[in-house]
Amino acid sequence: MKFYARRIGFYIITLWTTISLNFLLPRLMPGDPADIMIAKLQRNGGEISETTIRNIKLLLGSDESSMWEQYLGYWGRMLQGDLGISVTKYPTPVSELIGQALPWTIILVGVATVISFILGIALGAWAGWKRGTWVDHLIPATTILQSIPYFWLALVLVAVFAVGLGAFPIIGGYSVFDFPRGPEWTWAFFTDAVAHAFLPALTIVLSSVGGWLFGMRNMMVSTMAEDYVTTAEAKGLRPRRILTMYAARNAAIPSIAGFAITLGFVVAGSIVMEQVFTYPGIGKLMFQAVQNSDYALMQGVFLVITITVLAANFVMDLVYGYIDPRARHNV
Amino acid sequence: MIRNGKRRAAVTAIAGASVLALGLTACSGGGAEEGDGDGAASSLRVWAGSQTPITANFNPFAPTVLHGALGPILEPLFFFNKLADEPADGMIGESYEFNEDGTVITVKIKPDLTWSDGEPLTAEDVAFTFSYEGNNPEGQGLVSAEATDDTTVVLTYGSPQFTTEWQRMGGTWILPAHVWSEVDDFANFTNEEPVGSGAYVVDSVTSESYTLVANENFRDAADLGVKTVQYIAIDANQSAQDLLAAGELDWAGMFIPNPDSVTANGQVDWVNTPQDPTVLYTCSNAELGCTGEQTDVAVRQALNLAIDRETIKEKAFVGLTGDISPTYALLPRDEKWVADSANEVSPQTADAAAAGAILEAAGYTKDADGFYGKDGAPIELDLTSVDGWTDYNDAAKLIAEQAAAAGIKINASTVQWQEFSDSRQTGQYELIMGGMIGTTVADPFQIYRDWVGGTATQSTNPVGEEVPAGRWNFSRYDNPTVDAAIAAAEATDDEAAKMAAYTTIQTEIVRDLPYIPLVINATQTFYNTKDFTGWPTEEDLYAFPPSWGSVASGYILQQLKPVG
Numbered sequence: 019m020k021f022y023a024r025r026i027g028f029y030i031i032t033l034w035t036t037i038s039l040n041f042l043l044p045r046l047m048p049g050d051p052a053d054i055m056i057a058k059l060q061r062n063g064g065e066i067s068e069t070t071i072r073n074i075k076l077l078l079g080s081d082e083s084s085m086w087e088q089y090l091g092y093w094g095r096m097l098q099g100d101l102g103i104s105v106t107k108y109p110t111p112v113s114e115l116i117g118q119a120l121p122w123t124i125i126l127v128g129v130a131t132v133i134s135f136i137l138g139i140a141l142g143a144w145a146g147w148k149r150g151t152w153v154d155h156l157i158p159a160t161t162i163l164q165s166i167p168y169f170w171l172a173l174v175l176v177a178v179f180a181v182g183l184g185a186f187p188i189i190g191g192y193s194v195f196d197f198p199r200g201p202e203w204t205w206a207f208f209t210d211a212v213a214h215a216f217l218p219a220l221t222i223v224l225s226s227v228g229g230w231l232f233g234m235r236n237m238m239v240s241t242m243a244e245d246y247v248t249t250a251e252a253k254g255l256r257p258r259r260i261l262t263m264y265a266a267r268n269a270a271i272p273s274i275a276g277f278a279i280t281l282g283f284v285v286a287g288s289i290v291m292e293q294v295f296t297y298p299g300i301g302k303l304m305f306q307a308v309q310n311s312d313y314a315l316m317q318g319v320f321l322v323i324t325i326t327v328l329a330a331n332f333v334m335d336l337v338y339g340y341i342d343p344r345a346r347h348n349v
Numbered sequence: 350m351i352r353n354g355k356r357r358a359a360v361t362a363i364a365g366a367s368v369l370a371l372g373l374t375a376c377s378g379g380g381a382e383e384g385d386g387d388g389a390a391s392s393l394r395v396w397a398g399s400q401t402p403i404t405a406n407f408n409p410f411a412p413t414v415l416h417g418a419l420g421p422i423l424e425p426l427f428f429f430n431k432l433a434d435e436p437a438d439g440m441i442g443e444s445y446e447f448n449e450d451g452t453v454i455t456v457k458i459k460p461d462l463t464w465s466d467g468e469p470l471t472a473e474d475v476a477f478t479f480s481y482e483g484n485n486p487e488g489q490g491l492v493s494a495e496a497t498d499d500t501t502v503v504l505t506y507g508s509p510q511f512t513t514e515w516q517r518m519g520g521t522w523i524l525p526a527h528v529w530s531e532v533d534d535f536a537n538f539t540n541e542e543p544v545g546s547g548a549y550v551v552d553s554v555t556s557e558s559y560t561l562v563a564n565e566n567f568r569d570a571a572d573l574g575v576k577t578v579q580y581i582a583i584d585a586n587q588s589a590q591d592l593l594a595a596g597e598l599d600w601a602g603m604f605i606p607n608p609d610s611v612t613a614n615g616q617v618d619w620v621n622t623p624q625d626p627t628v629l630y631t632c633s634n635a636e637l638g639c640t641g642e643q644t645d646v647a648v649r650q651a652l653n654l655a656i657d658r659e660t661i662k663e664k665a666f667v668g669l670t671g672d673i674s675p676t677y678a679l680l681p682r683d684e685k686w687v688a689d690s691a692n693e694v695s696p697q698t699a700d701a702a703a704a705g706a707i708l709e710a711a712g713y714t715k716d717a718d719g720f721y722g723k724d725g726a727p728i729e730l731d732l733t734s735v736d737g738w739t740d741y742n743d744a745a746k747l748i749a750e751q752a753a754a755a756g757i758k759i760n761a762s763t764v765q766w767q768e769f770s771d772s773r774q775t776g777q778y779e780l781i782m783g784g785m786i787g788t789t790v791a792d793p794f795q796i797y798r799d800w801v802g803g804t805a806t807q808s809t810n811p812v813g814e815e816v817p818a819g820r821w822n823f824s825r826y827d828n829p830t831v832d833a834a835i836a837a838a839e840a841t842d843d844e845a846a847k848m849a850a851y852t853t854i855q856t857e858i859v860r861d862l863p864y865i866p867l868v869i870n871a872t873q874t875f876y877n878t879k880d881f882t883g884w885p886t887e888e889d890l891y892a893f894p895p896s897w898g899s900v901a902s903g904y905i906l907q908q909l910k911p912v913g
Contacts, residue, residue, distance in 0.1 A: 053770060055412050068819035069485045074412045075818070076536050107404040109537060115440045118402060118556055173587065181591045188595060189588045194581050195394065196598065200555030287537060296584040299557055300400050306400065 021339070024326045029332050041092050043320075044313045045085070051105050051311045073267060092317075102314030102319070106306055110316035115303060120322070122191050123287040123299035126215050131284055132220035135277050137223065138230020142273075143266040145231065146238020157232060163227035172221045173292040186217050189296035218295045222288060230273060237269035244268070253292045271342055275334060282330025352903050391911060392560070392577035393881060396581070396589050396601040397897040401582040402556035407543035409522040410483040410535050416896070417561050417580050418524070420903020422465075423546040424455060426475070428904050429519040432890045435792035440904075441470070441523050441546055443500070447461060451509030451842055453518065464525045464564040466544045466552040472496035477526035479504055483535035484521060489513075512798070515790045519900065534700040548907050557582055574910035575881065578711045589893030592832075593617050596687055599877035602895025603733045606667045616879040620887055620894055623671030623869035624679070625795075627741070629732070629748070632776050634825040634864045636803075638812030641779035643729040647711035648757070649862040651721075654707070656748055657699035662868055665744035671869035672697065676855045677785065677800070678793040679869065686793055688852035692859050695866045703756035708756070720763035721756045729758045733772070734782035738762040744867065748782075765912065773823040776812035784870065786821070796852050798835050801863055806835050826863035883908040 052075050083091075095102065101112035105178030141160075145153045163171070180188045187193060192201060192211045201207060241247065250260045295337055300319060307315035361719075397416035426442030443457040462470035477492040479502075480486050486494075490507040497503055508636040510517060525544045526652045532538045543551060549561035549571070558581040563573050581598075583589045587603075592598040593611040594773070605611060608619050630647055632639035642648045653675075662670050674680050675695050676687050687693055705721070712722040720727040732749060734741040744759040752759045759780070772778040799820050801806030809822035816822055831854050838850035875896035876884045885894045885905060892908075893901040 054766075057766070057770060066489065069483075070410075070412070071818050072488065073410050073483065073536055106413065107402065108406065108411060110404045115402060176588075176591060181595060184595070188591045188597070189583060192557075193577070194558040195392075198392075198555070198558060198579055199553045200557070271803045288900060293584050294588070296582070297629050298402060302401065302584060307431055328633075 022336070025332070025335055029328060033233055033325070035323065036328070037093075037096070040116065040317055040320045040324060044311075044316045047308075048312065051313075054309075054311055055105075096321070101131075101318040104307075104312055104315040106310040106312045106315065108142075112314050115315065116300065116318055116322055119287070119298055119300045119303055120285065122297065123292075124284060124299070126191075126218055126297065126299070127222065127284045127288055128281070130217075130219040131280055133219070133224070134223045134226045135230055135273075135280070138227045139234050139266075139270055139273060141227075142231040142234025143238050143261065143269065145235040146269065147261050147265070149235075149239055149242075157228075157235060160228035160231050163224050164226065167224070167292045168221065169294060172224055172291055173219055175217050176294065189213050191298045192216055209333075214295075214297075218288075218291050218297055219316050221291055232278070234269060234273055237272060238265060241265045241269040274341065275338060278330050278334035278337070279327070283323070285326045311331060318336035366628060370691045382659065382888050388521070392579050393575045393906075393909070394599045395580050395896050396583050396592075396598055396603075397580055397902070398602070399580060399582040403554065403559055403726050404539075404584050405541045405551075405559070406539045406553040407860060408535070408538050408540040408553065409524075411539070414416075414557060415550070415568070415580070416899070416902065417551070417559060418540075418543060418899065419899035421549040421561055421578065421906055422543050422547045423522040423524070424545070424547045424553070424903065425442050425521055425900060426458070426523060427518045428892070428900055429515050429790055430891060431624070431787075431789045431791075431893050431901070432682060432687070437519060438904075442518065442763055445518055447511065447658065447842060448860050451511045451840070452506045454504045454506075454510060456504065456518075458500050458502070459568065460500050462546060462568055464527075464544050464546060464569050465550045465564045465566050466525075467566055467865075468525065468527055468544075470525070470546055471499045472502045472731050474526045475502045475523055477530065478521060478524045479517075481524060481529060481535070489517075504833065507843075509840050512794050512839050519789070527584075529852060535568050547903050549578060552577075566745075569907065574883070578906060593875050596877070598684075599881060600875070600896045602872065602874045604871070604873055605875070606669075608875070611875060616877055617875050618878040618884075618886075619873055619875045620885065620890075621669055622872045622874070622890065622894060623669075625787040625848070625870045626673055626677055626864075626894075627670070627744075627867045627870050628673075628677075628785055628864035629867060630773060630778070630781040630783045630823050630864055631862070632778050632823075632825060633861070635825055637776070637809070637825040637827055639825055641730060643710065643730055643779050646712070646861055647707050648730075649865060650755060650860075651704040651707045651755065652752060653862050653865050654696060654700045654704040655752050655757060656865070656867070657697075657751050658695060658867060659697045660751070661730060661744050661747050663789060665747060666868060666871065669871035669873070671871070673866040673869050675859045676793065677858075677864070679787055679791075682791045683788075683793055686791075686848070687849055688848065688855050689859075692855060699751055699755065704755040704757070710787075719756055720753075720758045727758055729760065730779045732761045732780040732782065733764045733765050733769065733778065734761070735769045738782075745782045774815045776823065776825050781823075782867075783823070785864065787869075793851070794838060797831070797858075798839070799849070800824075800855070800859055801826050801828075801831055802835050803829070803832050805829065805832040822863075824863035825863065826858075828857055828861065831857050834872055880910060880912050881909050883910050 055074055056071060086135060103109050104112050104115055107115060141156060145156050176188060180186045192214055196210060197207060247260060247264050251262045254263060285300060287299040288306050289301035291297065292299040292302040302320045303315060368796055402487040404413065406413050406415055407422060408414055409418060409423055424440045426440060427437035428440050429437045441458050441462065443459050445454055445456040447454055458472055458475060464470050473496045476496040478484065479491060479856040485712040492505040493509055495503050522752060528544050529647050546565055548567045550564045556783060558579055561578045563570060563576045567573065586603055588607055589598060589601050589603055590611055593601060594614060596614055611617050612619060631643045631768050632641065633644060635644040636660065662668060672694050674687060674693050676692050678687050680693055708721045713723050716722055716727055723729055732745050735743040742763055749759040749761040773781055773783065785796060785800060799808055800822055802822060804827050807817055808820040809816050809825050812825060834850040834853040838847050841906060873896055877882060892904050896902055
């Protein structure tokens with residue numbers, strides 16, 4: 019019990035620190051949202067009259083209250099679930115923007131991460147089992163895929179499969195032309211959304227499977243040298259049973275810890291992928307918020323990410339104690 | 350037993366994942382096929398630069414207003430074509446005239462107009478608009494706005510309005526008084542269901558796109574060819590380019606260095622309309638606190654001659670830019686305002702010898718390394734450009750090379766946007782690659798007032814202070830002769846008197862070069878000529894073509910006709 023109490027106390031302090039940092043960091047960044055917006059309009063070739071400038075300053079004028087007052091107000095509003103109002107997407111509440119983007123990100127990046135993990139672990143176990151055979155070639159192949167710059171991989175996939183072959187859509191989470199009124203609960207929409215998710219998911223899987231595979235394969239090789247595997251072999255168990263029940267189960271433990279953290283980061287979305295595919299997700303919100311000094315949006319997105327990562331870690335702490343008893347008892 | 354239970358769970362999980370994976374692959378084929386073969390759709394698909402997520406905001410006073418509001422839904426009184434020197438075309442307005450001294454504008458509007466909600470649109474609405482808080486009537490010096498009958502409005506100002514003709518007649522969105530009189534806070538109003546006078550009304554808005562449909566109450570509703578316009582949000586230029594090439598996008602205004610890649614499908618055509626000057630900002634005025642050798646006019650003149658504009662155009666701007674005039678006037682549009690025909694185009698090739706002669710005449714001597722200097726200190730200038738604006742970065746490098754060939758040492762470096770913004774605002778720089786805002790009417794006045802007007806014109810401030818809001822004289826140029834000429838031009842509508850003032854201004858700035866002219870930026874527009882006709886073309890540039898152009902985009906939509 020003491021173990022869990024200590025963990026919970028630790029997480030509360032971490033949460034407070036990160037939320038406070040979250041408040042502080044955007045304010046340390048240079049730039050004034052009003053200036054940035056005016057410059058953006060100018061760069062876009064829009065006509066900016068003195069009236070427009072006056073209106074922008076009126077709307078985005080800097081907050082005059084002291085840092086401490088802002089800090090207290092920030093906590094007060096946050097505890098009420100009010101994350102403020104975005105200036106780049108004025109006047110949409112930040113919570114609404116995040117609420118709209120989150121499902122897309124969680125489903126796409128989440129499913130892709132799970133697929134990538136399962137694929138990596140399965141292939142890694144197999145590659146470790148068959149070490150020294152042709153299967154070893156899997157490793158350099160997947161590592162190359164992983165080391166290719168991510169955005170470039172995405173662009174190549176779009177150029178070949180979407181533009182060249184026309185097999186997949188070029189942008190979006192769904193076809194805005196077929197569904198101009200937005201998402202709907204129909205089978206046609208579902209299949210359309212799945213078709214749109216394929217290439218983005220493929221980029222994520224291709225670029226991350228190598229890491230899982232590599233780690234798992236190496237753990238597998240060292241686990242195979244353990245005495246209990248030799249014992250199992252000596253007992254005459256079927257090789258398949260040794261692979262799955264003895265070697266792979268133990269070899270996967272470190273990967274599972276890494277997987278939990280990765281799952282936590284799923285909500286951060288994938289900035290590059292979302293940008294290349296115009297996919298409606300959290301990563302892009304974060305990107306735009308930083309570009310435009312949109313403090314409220316930045317804080318909101320960081321908050322969601324922080325909380326999820328902490329929660330994932332916490333759950334992992336608890337689960338880890340269960341799957342690996344050594345972590346519970348101080349041996 | 351425990352062992353068995355766990356195993357079952359693991360198997361289920363793996364089975365589930367593989368079903369999901371299969372599902373992904375199986376469904377994708379069907380979905381993609383449905384999306385294709387939709388080229389000849391009746392709705393026009395536009396990208397005006399919006400990024401996801403889209404937020405419904407049709408309030409013209411909001412900085413985040415959607416493009417569809419400006420022109421297609423709301424309209425000003427008149428349409429001014431910024432590409433030609435021609436009279437304004439009436440939208441809501443029929444005609445307007447100034448009184449003798451330019452302080453009173455009498456506007457006649459078209460009769461029997463209605464708003465999109467069916468209410469009549471009268472002169473009362475126009476008068477309401479001009480005195481509406483959001484249009485800053487006090488700031489503009491409005492004395493009164495009165496509707497004398499149903500179709501006549503008289504606007505009275507405290508000062509001559511000749512030079513703000515476009516802002517008043519072509520840049521003020523006419524609002525329905527019955528809606529906006531009930532809006533308390535004009536800046537925070539989102540106007541999600543806008544009532545307008547334009548050809549379109551809002552049909553639906555989602556995070557990824559918004560759709561406009563024909564307004565039944567529009568004055569020329571019967572002639573409107575395109576009934577549905579869908580504005581979509583795209584995050585990356587590359588995606589927009591891909592969609593154009595795939596024939597899924599009908600209209601976009603964006604930079605594509607190799608336009609052949611999208612026109613190859615035989616459906617898309619493009620037009621280039623250079624508009625905004627690209628220049629070297631120079632902090633030119635030592636009296637207002639500028640430091641560096643560029644404060645010496647001889648150095649600026651020498652640099653101006655040392656630059657090879659042809660090479661810059663070809664190498665940094667892929668040959669798409671226009672040639673600039675040292676008067677900053679846009680040619681051929683503003684031809685009649687250029688006093689000396691020798692000032693129509695800046696020298697396109699470098700003349701290192703002439704540059705050297707200017708420096709030597711000013712007392713500079715060449716040192717052992719071949720660089721000019723005075724009193725043993727060589728000229729050394731820092732030229733910055735914003736990191737990531739690759740065309741500007743390349744141009745800056747070329748300029749540094751070309752200047753070195755003429756014996757002037759320039760160090761080109763890149764800075765973050767914020768640093769660029771701060772340094773030009775406060776005047777703490779030597780040279781910056783920057784842009785100027787081209788004028789919206791065939792008259793360079795606005796550039797003269799906003800960019801070279803001095804402290805007397807309230808267009809600049811000493812180094813260390815920001816330039817006044819809405820003015821852009823980053824060079825700190827402060828010349829009483831120019832200021833007097835600006836004041837003279839502002840107060841008159843007489844072409845000869847204005848020309849005399851411009852002659853003075855041009856003589857001064859062509860000699861002093863507060864901004865060293867480089868090129869006129871390209872503005873590319875891509876449109877679908879297979880399914881729609883009526884676009885502005887090279888032969889008939891009746892309106893500024895990009896999809897993001899306010900007013901002009903609404904005007905163009907009214908001229909389009911679907912094919913077949």
